[in-house]
Amino acid sequence: MKALHTSKKPQKCQQILMDMQGIILDSSDTIFAVERHRPLTEWSHFLASILPTLNNLKLDSPEIYFPNIDTLGESLSGLYDCSFISAEWEEGKLVLVWNILDLTKSESLLKRRQQKSQDRIIEEQLALPKKNLAPPKAARN
Amino acid sequence: MISKKVILTGSFGVGKTSLFNQFIHQQFSDKYLTTIGVKVNKKDLDIDGQSVSLLLWDIAGEVAQDKVPTSYFLGASGIIYVVDLYRPITFFNMKADVEYLRKTLPDATILVVGNKKDLVTKAEVEEMVRSLDTKIDFTTSAKTGENVEALFLELGKRLIANH
Numbered sequence: 001m002k003a004l005h006t007s008k009k010p011q012k013c014q015q016i017l018m019d020m021q022g023i024i025l026d027s028s029d030t031i032f033a034v035e036r037h038r039p040l041t042e043w044s045h046f047l048a049s050i051l052p053t054l055n056n057l058k059l060d061s062p063e064i065y066f067p068n069i070d071t072l073g074e075s076l077s078g079l080y081d082c083s084f085i086s087a088e089w090e091e092g093k094l095v096l097v098w099n100i101l102d103l104t105k106s107e108s109l110l111k112r113r114q115q116k117s118q119d120r121i122i123e124e125q126l127a128l129p130k131k132n133l134a135p136p137k138a139a140r141n
Numbered sequence: 142m143i144s145k146k147v148i149l150t151g152s153f154g155v156g157k158t159s160l161f162n163q164f165i166h167q168q169f170s171d172k173y174l175t176t177i178g179v180k181v182n183k184k185d186l187d188i189d190g191q192s193v194s195l196l197l198w199d200i201a202g203e204v205a206q207d208k209v210p211t212s213y214f215l216g217a218s219g220i221i222y223v224v225d226l227y228r229p230i231t232f233f234n235m236k237a238d239v240e241y242l243r244k245t246l247p248d249a250t251i252l253v254v255g256n257k258k259d260l261v262t263k264a265e266v267e268e269m270v271r272s273l274d275t276k277i278d279f280t281t282s283a284k285t286g287e288n289v290e291a292l293f294l295e296l297g298k299r300l301i302a303n304h
Binding site for chain 2: 046048049050053066070107111118121125126
C-alpha cells in the first residue's frame with residue numbers, strides 16, 4: 001500500500017479516526033499523511049493484529065495504551081507510543097481514535113543505554129559456571 | 142485466511158529477534174542488538190491446504206514476564222516463550238513466567254523454546270531438559286535455521302486446530 005503515507009513530518013503527535021474495520025475517516029496528518037477511505041490494516045501489521053481487540057472497545061472503555069511500537073506500518077519505522085479509545089461519530093456510530101506519539105528521536109539514546117546494560121549483564125552471566133544453574137526441581141516448588 | 146497474533150517473549154538476549162528474522166527473512170546476524178518495545182511483522186503460511194497469517198510481535202526481553210506491558214498480550218492466540226540453552230540462567234523464571242502467561246492468556250497456545258542449540262551439545266541439551274520441570278517443546282538454532290520453520294509450522298497447526 002505505497003500511497004498510504006508520504007515522508008514523515010517534524011510534528012510529534014497524530015490523531016487518526018477510523019471505523020471499526022480500520023477504514024480511515026479522518027486524520028490530522030501531522031506525522032504522516034494517509035489516504036482517506038482505505039483500510040489501515042493493509043499497511044499496518046500492528047493495527048491488523050489488534051483490531052479484533054479494539055472492536056470490543058465501548059464508549060466508556062478505558063484507553064488502551066501500547067508503548068514503544070517499533071514500526072507502525074510499511075516503510076514507517078521509528079518508535080511510537082500508541083493509544084486507542086472509542087468515540088461516537090455521525091448518527092451515533094462508534095469509531096476508533098488512534099493517538100500516536102512519535103518518539104523516534106529518543107530511540108537511538110534508549111537503544112544505546114539498553115544495549116550497554118544488557119551486554120554487561122549477558123557477559124557476567126556467561127562467565128558463571130554452566131553446571132547446576134537451573135534451580136533443582138524440589139527447590140522451585 | 143485465518144489471522145492470528147503471535148508473541149515472541151522471554152528474557153533479553155535469548156534470540157527472539159533472531160528467530161523472528163530467521164523465520165521471516167531467512168537472515169541471521171551474530172551481533173546482539175537489543176530490541177526496544179515491539180517489532181511487528183507478518184508471515185503467511187499454508188498448512189495442509191489451510192492458509193494462516195501469523196502476525197508476529199517480537200517483544201523486548203524482560204527478565205520476568207510480569208514486567209511486559211499487559212496491552213502487548215491483548216488478543217494473542219499464540220506465545221513462543223524463548224530461553225537460551227547456552228545461558229541457563231535464563232531458565233530461572235521459566236516456570237513462573239509460563240504460569241503467568243497461562244493465567245494472562247488462558248486460551249492461547251504456548252510453546253516453550255530452547256534456542257541457540259548450535260552452541261551446546263546434544264547431551265547438554267538432554268541434561269538441561271531433564272533437570273527442568275517445565276517442558277521445552279522445541280530446541281532451535283536461529284543461526285543455522287534448525288527447527289525454526291518447524292516451530293512456526295507446529296504453532297500454526299495448533300492455532301488452526303484451536304480456531
